[in-house]
Amino acid sequence: MPNRIVAFGEIMMRLQVPGVELLTQSNTLQYSFSGTGVNVAAALSHLGHHSYIVSTLPDNPLGDAAIAHLRKLGLATELIRRDGQYIGMYFLESGFGARPSRVTYTNRQQSSFNTAALNGYDFAAASSKIDAAHFCGITLAMNDTVRAQMVAFAHAVRIAGGKVSFDCNYRPGLWGEGSHAFARTHYESMLELADMVFMNEKDAMLTLGMQTNYAQCREQLLELIPKVALKYSIQTIAGTHRTINKDNTHTLQGYLFKDGRFTFGEPLTFAVHDRIGTGDAFASGIIHGQLKGWVPEETIAFASAASMLAHTITGDTPLSSESDIRKAMATSLGDIER
Amino acid sequence: MPNRIVAFGEIMMRLQVPGVELLTQSNTLQYSFSGTGVNVAAALSHLGHHSYIVSTLPDNPLGDAAIAHLRKLGLATELIRRDGQYIGMYFLESGFGARPSRVTYTNRQQSSFNTAALNGYDFAAASSKIDAAHFCGITLAMNDTVRAQMVAFAHAVRIAGGKVSFDCNYRPGLWGEGSHAFARTHYESMLELADMVFMNEKDAMLTLGMQTNYAQCREQLLELIPKVALKYSIQTIAGTHRTINKDNTHTLQGYLFKDGRFTFGEPLTFAVHDRIGTGDAFASGIIHGQLKGWVPEETIAFASAASMLAHTITGDTPLSSESDIRKAMATSLGDIER
Amino acid sequence: MPNRIVAFGEIMMRLQVPGVELLTQSNTLQYSFSGTGVNVAAALSHLGHHSYIVSTLPDNPLGDAAIAHLRKLGLATELIRRDGQYIGMYFLESGFGARPSRVTYTNRQQSSFNTAALNGYDFAAASSKIDAAHFCGITLAMNDTVRAQMVAFAHAVRIAGGKVSFDCNYRPGLWGEGSHAFARTHYESMLELADMVFMNEKDAMLTLGMQTNYAQCREQLLELIPKVALKYSIQTIAGTHRTINKDNTHTLQGYLFKDGRFTFGEPLTFAVHDRIGTGDAFASGIIHGQLKGWVPEETIAFASAASMLAHTITGDTPLSSESDIRKAMATSLGDIER
Amino acid sequence: MPNRIVAFGEIMMRLQVPGVELLTQSNTLQYSFSGTGVNVAAALSHLGHHSYIVSTLPDNPLGDAAIAHLRKLGLATELIRRDGQYIGMYFLESGFGARPSRVTYTNRQQSSFNTAALNGYDFAAASSKIDAAHFCGITLAMNDTVRAQMVAFAHAVRIAGGKVSFDCNYRPGLWGEGSHAFARTHYESMLELADMVFMNEKDAMLTLGMQTNYAQCREQLLELIPKVALKYSIQTIAGTHRTINKDNTHTLQGYLFKDGRFTFGEPLTFAVHDRIGTGDAFASGIIHGQLKGWVPEETIAFASAASMLAHTITGDTPLSSESDIRKAMATSLGDIER
Amino acid sequence: MPNRIVAFGEIMMRLQVPGVELLTQSNTLQYSFSGTGVNVAAALSHLGHHSYIVSTLPDNPLGDAAIAHLRKLGLATELIRRDGQYIGMYFLESGFGARPSRVTYTNRQQSSFNTAALNGYDFAAASSKIDAAHFCGITLAMNDTVRAQMVAFAHAVRIAGGKVSFDCNYRPGLWGEGSHAFARTHYESMLELADMVFMNEKDAMLTLGMQTNYAQCREQLLELIPKVALKYSIQTIAGTHRTINKDNTHTLQGYLFKDGRFTFGEPLTFAVHDRIGTGDAFASGIIHGQLKGWVPEETIAFASAASMLAHTITGDTPLSSESDIRKAMATSLGDIER
Amino acid sequence: MPNRIVAFGEIMMRLQVPGVELLTQSNTLQYSFSGTGVNVAAALSHLGHHSYIVSTLPDNPLGDAAIAHLRKLGLATELIRRDGQYIGMYFLESGFGARPSRVTYTNRQQSSFNTAALNGYDFAAASSKIDAAHFCGITLAMNDTVRAQMVAFAHAVRIAGGKVSFDCNYRPGLWGEGSHAFARTHYESMLELADMVFMNEKDAMLTLGMQTNYAQCREQLLELIPKVALKYSIQTIAGTHRTINKDNTHTLQGYLFKDGRFTFGEPLTFAVHDRIGTGDAFASGIIHGQLKGWVPEETIAFASAASMLAHTITGDTPLSSESDIRKAMATSLGDIER
Numbered sequence A, B, C, D, E, F: 001m002p003n004r005i006v007a008f009g010e011i012m013m014r015l016q017v018p019g020v021e022l023l024t025q026s027n028t029l030q031y032s033f034s035g036t037g038v039n040v041a042a043a044l045s046h047l048g049h050h051s052y053i054v055s056t057l058p059d060n061p062l063g064d065a066a067i068a069h070l071r072k073l074g075l076a077t078e079l080i081r082r083d084g085q086y087i088g089m090y091f092l093e094s095g096f097g098a099r100p101s102r103v104t105y106t107n108r109q110q111s112s113f114n115t116a117a118l119n120g121y122d123f124a125a126a127s128s129k130i131d132a133a134h135f136c137g138i139t140l141a142m143n144d145t146v147r148a149q150m151v152a153f154a155h156a157v158r159i160a161g162g163k164v165s166f167d168c169n170y171r172p173g174l175w176g177e178g179s180h181a182f183a184r185t186h187y188e189s190m191l192e193l194a195d196m197v198f199m200n201e202k203d204a205m206l207t208l209g210m211q212t213n214y215a216q217c218r219e220q221l222l223e224l225i226p227k228v229a230l231k232y233s234i235q236t237i238a239g240t241h242r243t244i245n246k247d248n249t250h251t252l253q254g255y256l257f258k259d260g261r262f263t264f265g266e267p268l269t270f271a272v273h274d275r276i277g278t279g280d281a282f283a284s285g286i287i288h289g290q291l292k293g294w295v296p297e298e299t300i301a302f303a304s305a306a307s308m309l310a311h312t313i314t315g316d317t318p319l320s321s322e323s324d325i326r327k328a329m330a331t332s333l334g335d336i337e338r
Helices: A036-046 A061-072 A123-128 A144-159 A180-193 A201-207 A217-232 A278-292 A296-310 A322-330 B036-046 B061-072 B123-128 B144-159 B180-193 B201-207 B217-232 B278-292 B296-310 B322-330 C036-046 C061-072 C123-128 C144-159 C180-193 C201-207 C217-232 C278-292 C296-310 C322-330 D036-046 D061-072 D123-128 D144-159 D180-193 D201-207 D217-232 D278-292 D296-310 D322-330 E036-046 E061-072 E123-128 E144-159 E180-193 E201-207 E217-232 E278-292 E296-310 E322-330 F036-046 F061-072 F123-128 F144-159 F180-193 F201-207 F217-232 F278-292 F296-310 F322-330
Strands: A004-008 A012-016 A028-034 A050-057 A080-082 A088-093 A102-105 A132-136 A163-167 A196-198 A236-244 A250-258 A261-264 A268-270 B004-008 B012-016 B028-034 B050-057 B080-082 B088-093 B102-105 B132-136 B163-167 B196-198 B236-244 B250-258 B261-264 B268-270 C004-008 C012-016 C028-034 C050-057 C080-082 C088-093 C102-105 C132-136 C163-167 C196-198 C236-244 C250-258 C261-264 C268-270 D004-008 D012-016 D028-034 D050-057 D080-082 D088-093 D102-105 D132-136 D163-167 D196-198 D236-244 D250-258 D261-264 D268-270 E004-008 E012-016 E028-034 E050-057 E080-082 E088-093 E102-105 E132-136 E163-167 E196-198 E236-244 E250-258 E261-264 E268-270 F004-008 F012-016 F028-034 F050-057 F080-082 F088-093 F102-105 F132-136 F163-167 F196-198 F236-244 F250-258 F261-264 F268-270
Touching: A004 A036, A004 A144, A028 A036, A028 A061, A036 A050, A036 A132, A036 A278, A050 A061, A050 A123, A061 A080, A061 B088, A061 B102, A061 C061, A088 B061, A102 B061, A123 A144, A132 A144, A132 A278, A144 A163, A144 A180, A163 A180, A163 A278, A180 A201, A180 A217, A196 A278, A201 A217, A217 A236, A217 A250, A236 A278, A236 A296, A250 A278, A250 A296, A261 A296, A268 A296, A278 A296, A296 A322, B004 B036, B004 B144, B028 B036, B028 B061, B036 B050, B036 B132, B036 B278, B050 B061, B050 B123, B061 B080, B061 F061, B123 B144, B132 B144, B132 B278, B144 B163, B144 B180, B163 B180, B163 B278, B180 B201, B180 B217, B196 B278, B201 B217, B217 B236, B217 B250, B236 B278, B236 B296, B250 B278, B250 B296, B261 B296, B268 B296, B278 B296, B296 B322, C004 C036, C004 C144, C028 C036, C028 C061, C036 C050, C036 C132, C036 C278, C050 C061, C050 C123, C061 C080, C061 E088, C061 E102, C088 E061, C102 E061, C123 C144, C132 C144, C132 C278, C144 C163, C144 C180, C163 C180, C163 C278, C180 C201, C180 C217, C196 C278, C201 C217, C217 C236, C217 C250, C236 C278, C236 C296, C250 C278, C250 C296, C261 C296, C268 C296, C278 C296, C296 C322, D004 D036, D004 D144, D028 D036, D028 D061, D036 D050, D036 D132, D036 D278, D050 D061, D050 D123, D061 D080, D061 E061, D061 F088, D061 F102, D088 F061, D102 F061, D123 D144, D132 D144, D132 D278, D144 D163, D144 D180, D163 D180, D163 D278, D180 D201, D180 D217, D196 D278, D201 D217, D217 D236, D217 D250, D236 D278, D236 D296, D250 D278, D250 D296, D261 D296, D268 D296, D278 D296, D296 D322, E004 E036, E004 E144, E028 E036, E028 E061, E036 E050, E036 E132, E036 E278, E050 E061, E050 E123, E061 E080, E123 E144, E132 E144, E132 E278, E144 E163, E144 E180, E163 E180, E163 E278, E180 E201, E180 E217, E196 E278, E201 E217, E217 E236, E217 E250, E236 E278, E236 E296, E250 E278, E250 E296, E261 E296, E268 E296, E278 E296, E296 E322, F004 F036, F004 F144, F028 F036, F028 F061, F036 F050, F036 F132, F036 F278, F050 F061, F050 F123, F061 F080, F123 F144, F132 F144, F132 F278, F144 F163, F144 F180, F163 F180, F163 F278, F180 F201, F180 F217, F196 F278, F201 F217, F217 F236, F217 F250, F236 F278, F236 F296, F250 F278, F250 F296, F261 F296, F268 F296, F278 F296, F296 F322
Parallel strands: A004 A050, A004 A132, A012 A088, A050 A080, A132 A163, A163 A196, A196 A236, B004 B050, B004 B132, B012 B088, B050 B080, B132 B163, B163 B196, B196 B236, C004 C050, C004 C132, C012 C088, C050 C080, C132 C163, C163 C196, C196 C236, D004 D050, D004 D132, D012 D088, D050 D080, D132 D163, D163 D196, D196 D236, E004 E050, E004 E132, E012 E088, E050 E080, E132 E163, E163 E196, E196 E236, F004 F050, F004 F132, F012 F088, F050 F080, F132 F163, F163 F196, F196 F236
Antiparallel strands: A012 A028, A028 B028, A088 A102, A236 A250, A250 A261, A250 A268, B012 B028, B088 B102, B236 B250, B250 B261, B250 B268, C012 C028, C028 E028, C088 C102, C236 C250, C250 C261, C250 C268, D012 D028, D028 F028, D088 D102, D236 D250, D250 D261, D250 D268, E012 E028, E088 E102, E236 E250, E250 E261, E250 E268, F012 F028, F088 F102, F236 F250, F250 F261, F250 F268
8 A cells, every 4th residue: 555755845956968068068958856855755656655745836937847847757746835936956067987977056045945934834734644754954954944844844744643754965065164063953853853864874973973983884884873773762774885986887785774783785886877866766765665564674675776776767866666676676787678 | 440349237048948848848948148238249249349248157167158158159258257156047938929938037136247246347447448338227127236336337438438338128027016216217327328328218208207298109209219318418319119910020110319310210020030139139230330330321221130130040149240131131031042 | 616627538649750850851759648638638737627537558668658748747647547558659740831740640449548448447436536527529439348438437427416528529530431320329429418519510510410501601500509409408519610821820710609699709810830639728718617607708718719829839738827828818919928 | 654763963961050040059960961863863753753863972971871861762872883082061051031041062073973083974874774864054063074974974865765854953153153155055065965954034044145025034934935945956844933922931833835835833822941952843743744744734733732842841852742742732721631 | 792682570660768768757759660670681781782671561651751761771672562550669768777678569460561461472573583581580479470471481482592591589578478389380480491590509498399408508509509400401500699797798609500510709798889689780790601601700700790880889770881890800999980 | 377379270170970870870960160279279278278279261151150169169269260161071970889980071171271371371470479389290281381381380489489389199091101201201390399299109100210129118108209309309298108998998198208207197097988189188288287387297197187087078179177177186986066
């Protein structure tokens, strides 16, 4: 039976230069609509759940286009408010080999989402429609009003009996330099409301200010994650370690900490077509496994394969079905399916 | 001998849905960079002058792309400041027949141009490099700082011995409803500094608050324009009347008021491919004729043909050479040139 | 308050050669998903209603793509069955001037819709969710099973208290030559179930076999439509007369026969970008007016303008909002909206 | 029964800016391969004949591409020599309304065709394979070697019992100013070998130096064409008068002079998509009618409709079938064929 | 001297989503026309032979487009019948890395080829025009009529003195599960008529039901292929082993069994752009070597390089010349040729 | 402080088939304008210098397009003469894996640049505006007039006190077979005028005819380059060794010989997107380092990274800023910058 899931967050317009040309070279852009909330909710929709996004979009042709594109991604859009004037945008110039991809933002602070009135949303009503809600640290970085909305919504979900998941997703560029202490308070508010958290040892150290004597990632993780779970009463914590290899492939290893026990996925190595949104695919896979009641081994293998496949899909938003992901878990290298 | 000309104004990124699709239907945009200042300066560059634009662009890949595209249009870009964070943008959905084109703006008030510091520009230095400067009423609608910069620049040009032209270009949407009185003061500041003004009787009545007992456009024009010239000591005033015909062709008739005498161009009727920027083409034609010292009849015929051709060019910016325009003046209907 | 509306019919994949090239010249196709049911339901969705489509699509990537695209058009897709193997397709080569557009079909009879089991649909359940249902004569031309499903669905809607609309849409190519008599029985089954019918005098004469001594379309219409309404107990009948003019514009005049009274719309003349689906736009406008309880004059003006705008939209499916259509009713010729 | 037809002439690469952009604006070109010989031969292939082109192409990837594209157009390519180094090219910027299309050539004189050795072709062998051969005045303008080849080929065709057609196609730009007298000798060589000639009164006056006292085109034609036929013993002469109308439509009227009698086609007025190659479509229609033994009225109506349709086809080369043309003869304004 | 070669088989329309997008994401398709018969015949045409395809296409714009595109590929199309209503199609979504490519078929059983009348072809006439004929196991999987046509054609070729080649190409998806026994009879009919067969040990075991005690591919091959050759009196058998490597390159090793002796090619490892049709390239290389009378070592090296190059060509159909292939045999890694 | 730099050389139009299709497959080309002079000058413009190109372009739409595109690349175009009739062009079919890229030229000898009058340029005036001038061996291969212009320009630069750099760039295809001796004289003329030369041991051996007993590239380089520097009094010599690896990556190692001392860069290994113009990027990096007075280690590291990045940029012309290159020097493998 499908679950009813909601994500809260900004809907962004992605404007991408085709191929690997620069903005100075091209005269064409491909656009789509995404955001971590959109990505996780749409990924869960493709896994068979009924997914809502709670957000605000302007009541103009750009907002209309966003609605249409989100519906195409499988999202229910009736909880989107139409208000304010602008949609957040980012321009993407895809890198190649030694040249990294480059992202240029428009003014997100002026977006409909980031200027929505504190009491603009009816979180109680939204909470009554869903089984689980997903939040993200990028949203937490926006501004005080948005932070207050986010905490209020998570609170309402808990009260209504729903589950809360939270992806730390700390982006230094959004918080500004030296603002870890400022961010920490807000992260802690969300951790205290969350049933499930996505993070790794770096979040524990940098954002939450925890300390360790270990030097290796793995050892740091093994020490710190149980402490986080304990301190904030979190049932489930999951995350990944990513390595970028010399041949431009990436290697990804996921972990799941649940009931006091770590489960590590097999490290997967694969070619990368579109990097953005692949963390959201991992999160959606973990959430799906939890909702289905799978054992940790199955959940982490599924989430890792979901993330691997998301690297092969154009655009930010994961689009794989459970059947696609199970096939990818079963095979290593694929020829044509016909 | 080419003249050195400068325009002051915002550089906008135009993001156009290809063909006549809507933003909800397409996933592709074509982008270019324009603005009335860009359009007039680039048009004059194609007529053989050395054209500068004074403006501010962000120091990011969008600003770099704007610089590159403006250089391609023939503009000298060394007087563009790199500062601030954003570039103004507008999305264009082209209409067809009974369905009008639709423009959606991003937040222009946050653009590098509209947030530039009051004393950010060295107008004295810029004025020393040029023979003539062009300004536009769209810029005047932005904010107090920009208005102050605009007046300061026009003043500096006059002091340095250059000529000042000003296109009234009153856009109600930018000023807000009921703000004619507020706008008038600012328009008057510019009119007093201008040697040449682009306007018609509607500007005189609505923006300047002049009154007339005539009901016909032509009679209103004949009565009011000489009064404007007298009141603000303007040597030359020019403008157009546009009619949109039932078969989607447009008819355009230009006039030139100079030395107390009206000269009217032949009404031209033509098919329309891209409407935006065609008023700027007319202005550039008049400025060119004035710089060349042509008789009014030649100037108005040239400017009218320049505007007609601009309707046949993709994008906001007129790209016709003097030879192209003279050919269009000579012939009515064209077969292939080979 | 929005109504809940359903349409029944085949979902077709439209594969169009870009521009006006031929299939022998190009190597690219643009695809979308449509069908008269899709078009009417999506048009009503853009007018603010909650619209379902009842149909069958294969459970393969083409079916998935159809679902995604239909969602983007604003349709609720949960009443679509996934069964069978194929989707109906048609290839469109757009004409230009003296060269007509050309449509080539794949084998529709093998499509999921046309091979669905007689009892495959749960029409009672579907009927319980909606206020009105729309059917079309193209569906009636498919095969005996589909015809039986169509009558069963219309019947179920009536029983559940919903309204039934039916667009005659007689296509000789689908029925085959000399099959008017065969078609008539099936048309009569639907007419007897319909509250609202779309047709004109040609349907009355050719499909229903009625006779008239008049030679002019208008006189034939005035004589025959009341007879049809009487014979089959139809409350509302509406339709259009189309003229193709020498300059490639079309002229469209709509009529509405209701409560024994004819109301004729103003004839509208306009340029044509995409002809397909414009009859569906007219039907959706009439249905909308009826649901809103508008007076016939407003309804026919609205439906005519809706159809006119549909000629300016790429693709088969009308996408105009009520606000777009009201603007088109108010103005004749449009300049840029900015 | 199909006839075997050959055309002799240069194969050109056409490089067209998409849409109506200028070469300074775009960064994309669409390419195809054409030439009057290609156009007439391909048009006759689509009318059911077996068509060869005799020409020379370089033995490089551009020559390979030309061969592949010509085969797609329906031409037999085994009589094309592979020799020399270059292919002739022209760049096309499509005009719009008041802005004419613009053609820029590369150096044709260096092309494989124009540098082929005098005795490079085996005209006797080619003549033995065909029933009719078509030549064109553009080829005659190239250089002495090409002119000698052309006369030699026409001579060989006559000896082998085939028919010779010749389209005067005088292009002042290729011959240079003041070279009518020089051109005349070469035109006369071809006229003496031709069974059928395409021309109108302008060719008689300007190229052949004939004089008339009439001022109207029609009267000049009626006087001069019979004189041309008599002087050079030509059985059949045909041609068109073209008018470009204010609304950008063209009007075309064809004539056929045969057995001492003029037959005029109905003037056709139509919208124009691609102007180049439409004279070749007319010529192919006349040749087809002659080969079929049709009466002049049918032939001229068919050729006129063929030319009209060629204006609606992208690219230089007519692609209509006899069935397409007969439909266009029967109807004036077309809706969708489905 | 070129040979005259024919292939028999279905002509398919390939509709490919550009790049690596999914059908749910894109709105554009690129189309081409292929099929194993087309591929082998076109490959041999590019190697200098005169190649025919015997097949059936509908007499509609899709059939016309197929003919034009096949001519461009170098095929003689006069032996193609125009009959029936539909063309077989398949949609291709290209995979990336861990995500495999995906093929979705339309209903091939309804295609013109698969519904052609048993006696629709004049195989005796076709056989009289050619030196060799190629058949494929995909065709054998279609239906009884097609199987009967295939055997009849191969028989006619043998009677006329031509050579018969047959590529086993067993596709489980087309035959259905558990149908090896059913397929075997039909395969045996073709093997008995074939001079040359393409297969490997898997065909011998699965399709022909042969048994082996060996576990390694190579040993199985060495044991079984000579048995096949003996049992069915086949002069030449050839085939490949393919390995997909972790870095997405493929390794291909070919073998040729002739006159009782095995010759193995060097294993080639290479990047893959378009996988489909590369087996046909191998077959065409072997056929070419046999027709040229090359020694087995040269033939297998040539066929392997031909297949390797086919992986670098967009579309199903190999397009390399003998010179291209010889260059690829000589070099391992290529820089620009200029 | 920026330097003023000029390059002398032909401006070529590059016409590239999109993706990896062949000219026989596609119908679209992407065009840009380049040439070694353009590439080096534009690269230096992106590094902050004021860059001119001295060349000749036709006064037609292709010449206009070249000017506009060169301005977009950052070049000052006022020293370009408009004369002659044609622009040199080359067609590029991009290879993939085992299939090399393929370049086909039009007739460069007829280009405006290669037919410019011996005294057409005012080299003294140009020399007075600049600090350094760059020349290339490709230009030297054109014809006697161009060679004389080149030497005259280099001479004028030296007289005016500017620095001369020369890239040997020996292209056997342009000089013809067996013409090393002929080329040597011309190379020596340039070497004698050059302050800085780009070459490696192969140029010393093949073009300059020097001999060595060493077999290894490195040893040959270490022996011969100092001899070249001594013989022709060259202050600085630099160059690269390129290796193409089995996985299609390239490895590049640069060297700089200055003040009698060799400095070698770290070998860099990277994926290749667009190979053309990457040698020009290396040259521009060395020139920049020299102008800035950097130590050899910094210069060679910078130039190597500049060349590596140029392999990741679409088109011939390097577009990286100093900041881009410094980032590439600092990091090995890049994730998204956001």
